[in-house]
Amino acid sequence: MHYNIRMNDILRTEGLSKQFNSRTNPLYGKTFTVNALSDVSVTVAKGETLGVVGESGSGKSTLARLMIGLITPTAGRIYYKDTTVDAMLADHSRAYRKAVQMVFQDPAATLNPRFTIVNLLKEPLAIHNIAPEKERRDHAARVLARVDIGAEALDRYPHEFSGGQRQRIGIARALSVEPEVIILDEPVSALDISIQTQILNLLLRLKDDDNLTYVFISHDLSVIRFVSDRVLVLYLGKVMEYGTTADIFSDPRHPYTKLLLASTYSINGSRAVDIADDISIARNTTGCVFYPRCPRRVPECLHDIPRVDVSSTHASWCTQTNA
Numbered sequence: 120m121h122y123n124i125r126m127n128d129i130l131r132t133e134g135l136s137k138q139f140n141s142r143t144n145p146l147y148g149k150t151f152t153v154n155a156l157s158d159v160s161v162t163v164a165k166g167e168t169l170g171v172v173g174e175s176g177s178g179k180s181t182l183a184r185l186m187i188g189l190i191t192p193t194a195g196r197i198y199y200k201d202t203t204v205d206a207m208l209a210d211h212s213r214a215y216r217k218a219v220q221m222v223f224q225d226p227a228a229t230l231n232p233r234f235t236i237v238n239l240l241k242e243p244l245a246i247h248n249i250a251p252e253k254e255r256r257d258h259a260a261r262v263l264a265r266v267d268i269g270a271e272a273l274d275r276y277p278h279e280f281s282g283g284q285r286q287r288i289g290i291a292r293a294l295s296v297e298p299e300v301i302i303l304d305e306p307v308s309a310l311d312i313s314i315q316t317q318i319l320n321l322l323l324r325l326k327d328d329d330n331l332t333y334v335f336i337s338h339d340l341s342v343i344r345f346v347s348d349r350v351l352v353l354y355l356g357k358v359m360e361y362g363t364t365a366d367i368f369s370d371p372r373h374p375y376t377k378l379l380l381a382s383t384y385s386i387n388g389s390r391a392v393d394i395a396d397d398i399s400i401a402r403n404t405t406g407c408v409f410y411p412r413c414p415r416r417v418p419e420c421l422h423d424i425p426r427v428d429v430s431s432t433h434a435s436w437c438t439q440t441n442a
């Protein structure tokens with residue numbers, strides 16, 4: 120099942136699912152299968168930002184890791200332009216590894232503390248054979264300047280920088296190989312609000328300058344609204360609603376999206392996580408995974424939930440979409 124394939128799509132998933140096995144549920148003491156992602160079909164057009172939002176455990180990072188090729192799907196496919204990512208990864212040119220870069224929430228965990236900044240920035244250049252060795256320091260300085268860090272930083276170590284500056288360095292590292300797509304998994308969640316705004320503005324500027332495509336993951340709806348062209352709302356591994364930013368924020372149809380948007384509700388709260396932990400019930404039954412929490416549930420919600428098209432850009436997986 121796909122949704123709205125468009126001419127300029129650069130990344131596309133078709134029925135993408137990922138199960139993890141052998142996680143022991145401490146409550147029941149036995150292993151079981153987690154449907155971390157179920158039947159996700161989404162397209163990302165060149166130059167656009169797809170926002171992915173959902174509570175902890177909704178499958179956001181699983182989607183990111185599948186898209187980048189760190190893990191393989193249990194079912195479904197990912198296409199980059201017209202080629203499956205499997206085929207691109209099997210070809211030893213590393214073209215996909217260069218084209219699709221990732222920025223993580225915690226740059227401290229991804230920047231090797233024993234490397235100087237120049238070496239951190241030169242590493243991807245060496246891997247992808249970009250610029251002759253003697254020009255790589257200048258290349259690194261130019262990329263660093265693009266994230267507003269001066270060349271004096273080149274010979275320093277990651278721990279000498281603040282969280283915001285380290286995230287700038289993480290972004291520079293992703294940018295240095297001139298990717299087409301950057302997948303950003305909660306890139307500002309660990310930062311103070313004022314720093315978040317600076318980093319978000321920087322990301323938007325870089326995107327415009329390089330005509331980049333972003334998949335931007337966040338549990339924070341205000342961040343998603345600020346950066347996204349289109350939005351995918353996930354809950355327990357399933358798509359609840361999908362639409363343009365205006366569709367999702369001005370005309371939400373799914374009770375889960377409405378719950379997220381309700382100003383009194385924090386999706387970062389423990390309540391959500393506690394309920395999401397009860398995954399053996401919600402994830403592995405037929406019908407709507409939101410049923411246990413839904414204020415609008417009706418008996419038909421316990422059967423398969425078809426996609427309901429609200430418009431050509433907007434879909435919701437809910438029996439009450441138009442009610």
Ligand SMILES: Nc1ncnc2c1ncn2[C@@H]1O[C@H](COP(=O)(O)OP(=O)(O)OP(=O)(O)O)[C@@H](O)[C@H]1O
Pocket residue numbers: 139140142153154155173174175176177178179180181182338398
């Ligand atoms: N390697 C793994 N082995 C077993 N289960 C996993 C694995 N990775 C993820 N999961 C499970 O898959 C589900 C989705 O996890 P995922 O990390 O994708 O969620 P998320 O939306 O990124 O959450 P968060 O907001 O906390 O980062 C969770 O129930 C998680 O425990």
Ligand code: SF4
Pocket residue numbers: 373374375407408409410413414415416417420424436437438439
């Ligand atoms: S399908 Fe039913 S249970 Fe699920 S969100 Fe819609 S109304 Fe609620």
Ligand SMILES: [Mg+2]
Pocket residue numbers: 179180181304
């Ligand atoms: Mg995550």
